[in-house]
Amino acid sequence: MSDELEEGRPIEGSLVRFISYADGPIMTVLNSALGEQHDWEGVRNGILCRWYVEGEEEYEVFRPGQLSIVKLKTGDADEAP
Numbered sequence: 286m287s288d289e290l291e292e293g294r295p296i297e298g299s300l301v302r303f304i305s306y307a308d309g310p311i312m313t314v315l316n317s318a319l320g321e322q323h324d325w326e327g328v329r330n331g332i333l334c335r336w337y338v339e340g341e342e343e344y345e346v347f348r349p350g351q352l353s354i355v356k357l358k359t360g361d362a363d364e365a366p
Contacts, residue, residue: 298358
């Protein structure tokens with residue numbers, strides 16, 4: 286399995302990382318497709334992720350293709366790429 290998501294979207298609960306920051310924070314996918322009606326800083330139908338900085342929750346919406354999989358959440362089990 287490739288560790289980069291092209292047009293695919295990880296399911297909720299997967300762990301991902303922003304491709305541009307290989308040593309960046311590991312984020313949890315909260316919603317893999319927000320829908321066209323959601324526009325978060327110019328990103329429509331993005332992938333909502335959460336991570337923590339010094340105990341505080343941070344949120345960001347990413348486009349498909351901007352994330353790499355750290356640990357993919359699957360239906361019954363989790364698998365690492």
